[in-house]
Amino acid sequence: MRSLRLKNCRVFYRGSIVDDAELLIENGRIKEVSRLSIRKPVDETFDLKGLLIIPGLIDVHVHLRGLNLAYKEDYDTGTMAAASGGVTTVLDMPNTDPPTVDLESLDLRIKAAEPKLYANVGFYSFVPEELTEVSELAEAGVFGFKLFMHRRMPGYRFETLEDLKDILKAVGEVGLPLLVHAEDRGLLETVRSENPDGGLETFEKALSEESEEKAVKTVLEALEAVKKARVHFCHVSSIGALRLIEAAKASGLPVSCEATPHHLLLTREVYERLGFYGLVDPPLRSKESSEALWSAVEHGVVDCIATDHAPHTLEEKTVGGLWSLKTGFPGLETLLPLMLDCVNKGSLSLSELVRLTAHNPARLFRIADRGCIEVGYWADLTAVDLKKEAIIDPSSFKSKAKHSPFEGWRVRGVPETVFVNGELVLLDGEVVCGPGVGRVLRPGVS
Ligand code: DOR
Ligand code: ZN
Numbered sequence: 196m197r198s199l200r201l202k203n204c205r206v207f208y209r210g211s212i213v214d215d216a217e218l219l220i221e222n223g224r225i226k227e228v229s230r231l232s233i234r235k236p237v238d239e240t241f242d243l244k245g246l247l248i249i250p251g252l253i254d255v256h257v258h259l260r261g262l263n264l265a266y267k268e269d270y271d272t273g274t275m276a277a278a279s280g281g282v283t284t285v286l287d288m289p290n291t292d293p294p295t296v297d298l299e300s301l302d303l304r305i306k307a308a309e310p311k312l313y314a315n316v317g318f319y320s321f322v323p324e325e326l327t328e329v330s331e332l333a334e335a336g337v338f339g340f341k342l343f344m345h346r347r348m349p350g351y352r353f354e355t356l357e358d359l360k361d362i363l364k365a366v367g368e369v370g371l372p373l374l375v376h377a378e379d380r381g382l383l384e385t386v387r388s389e390n391p392d393g394g395l396e397t398f399e400k401a402l403s404e405e406s407e408e409k410a411v412k413t414v415l416e417a418l419e420a421v422k423k424a425r426v427h428f429c430h431v432s433s434i435g436a437l438r439l440i441e442a443a444k445a446s447g448l449p450v451s452c453e454a455t456p457h458h459l460l461l462t463r464e465v466y467e468r469l470g471f472y473g474l475v476d477p478p479l480r481s482k483e484s485s486e487a488l489w490s491a492v493e494h495g496v497v498d499c500i501a502t503d504h505a506p507h508t509l510e511e512k513t514v515g516g517l518w519s520l521k522t523g524f525p526g527l528e529t530l531l532p533l534m535l536d537c538v539n540k541g542s543l544s545l546s547e548l549v550r551l552t553a554h555n556p557a558r559l560f561r562i563a564d565r566g567c568i569e570v571g572y573w574a575d576l577t578a579v580d581l582k583k584e585a586i587i588d589p590s591s592f593k594s595k596a597k598h599s600p601f602e603g604w605r606v607r608g609v610p611e612t613v614f615v616n617g618e619l620v621l622l623d624g625e626v627v628c629g630p631g632v633g634r635v636l637r638p639g640v641s
């Protein structure tokens with residue numbers, strides 16, 4: 196049994212900060228949270244020098260890539276990026292190459308990932324071609340099934356409202372959520388075919404706020420009919436969708452949703468500065484929309500803040516015509532500094548931050564014994580310096596995608612030291628361990 200004592204720390208514990216606290220970790224789990232000095236003999240004592248410890252962040256929307264897309268990101272670089280950003284668990288999307296659509300492709304992904312992990316990872320699958328395979332994938336431990344409504348993706352051929360109901364029934368039956376990228380396929384395809392050489396405005400028209408709202412409405416209609424299912428809306432960005440989700444929640448429908456830091460903190464004006472590089476799907480919206488998103492965070496309509504970490508090479512994002520460009524940004528290394536900066540500026544409280552990035556993700560996705568600093572829980576811990584200033588510098592990212600729309604932003608609050616499963620992974624901002632510290636997680640399994 197290995198024991199570790201963390202001394203000289205402030206701990207976010209049961210909703211408030213405990214000063215001068217100590218933590219005892221045994222075999223990777225939290226054994227004791229104490230206001231007094233822990234006197235028991237331990238194998239190792241670690242001085243946190245007054246840093247604030249919060250639960251390691253859980254990011255429920257990450258593209259770690261790997262396998263044939265490892266040139267963009269791999270399981271080691273992606274989870275190193277996570278740990279460097281104070282994120283100790285990520286849930287990984289299935290638009291991989293080969294795509295995750297069945298047991299075989301899932302197994303391939305797990306085997307490739309497992310030896311490389313610096314943070315914990317859970318996997319999502321596409322909705323399989325045959326809905327009868329949903330239960331096999333659930334048994335194999337996926338955290339949910341992803342549906343891109345606006346693009347034809349591998350897996351189930353989704354066309355009609357009836358298809359959507361069938362998907363919800365199958366996924367609901369195994370007790371897992373359907374994760375939805377809600378945008379309308381018809382509109383995208385029309386705008387695309389009418390504007391083969393479009394610019395930024397074409398992109399915004401093809402993936403408009405109305406498109407998101409329409410897709411959310413369709414899903415809610417299907418869910419209303421099926422009932423015994425759960426839907427998680429990814430990266431909500433429009434005022435209309437937020438209203439629909441708020442009303443659905445009020446009427447008792449089992450829905451949840453996430454907001455990304457880029458939709459919260461950036462608006463479409465960024466395109467003037469960044470051009471095509473700034474493309475992300477869903478697109479950046481107006482100031483009113485990002486304000487609505489903040490209000491939804493405040494009112495509990497938004498359940499999680501998730502990055503949609505979408506690493507691509509800079510060339511893939513900037514060279515070529517609109518429809519061939521890759522969209523999205525790396526986000527794992529900017530999430531926490533950006534959000535701590537919001538805490539310092541007063542737009543988010545520390546308890547809200549912990550709720551949105553740790554408690555709620557763990558609860559919604561049944562990530563057992565994580566997302567909280569509590570006796571018996573895994574010691575996934577992020578020690579932050581709330582007062583330290585930093586300038587966001589993508590050249591120092593561990594992610595292979597060394598670029599960011601937040602480049603040059605001055606922020607206050609950074610992760611300094613991180614433990615994953617009780618192992619020291621990040622010390623003073625540097626990765627200090629080898630791969631294999633992170634684990635492959637399964638829902639409900641500690
Ligand atoms: O901008 C995006 N990038 N949106 C998505 O839905 C997918 C993601 C990716 O995988 O690159
Ligand atoms: Zn998406």
Ligand code: ZN
Nearest residue numbers: 256258288503
């Ligand atoms: Zn995504």
